[in-house]
Amino acid sequence: MSFLWALIVGGIIGWLAGLITGRDVPGGIIGNIIAGFIGSWLGSAIFGSFGPVVGGFAIIPAIIGSIILVLIVSFIMRKMRGNHKHA
Secondary structure (H helix, E strand, O other): OHHHHHHHHHHHHHHHHHHHHOOOOOOHHHHHHHHHHHHHHHHHHHHOOOOOEEOOEEHHHHHHHHHHHHHHHHHHHHHHHHHHHHO
16 A cells, blocks of 8 residues: 555656646656656755655655756757757
């Protein structure tokens, strides 16, 4: 049950990061979950673990890390699409 809870919280974190940045996370629900998990790891690695913890995620660093991840992925995707136009 805790794994399911972690998937739900990870998905919500990824979804929030997409809303805050105004960019879609590639992959829909699965992409949101992945962004939430990777973003949580990234945020905790950069900022440490602080604030409320839900489903095993320190929410504040997880959201900040997910925002950073969404911006990086969005930038890479935009550059890849731009390179295909010139080919």
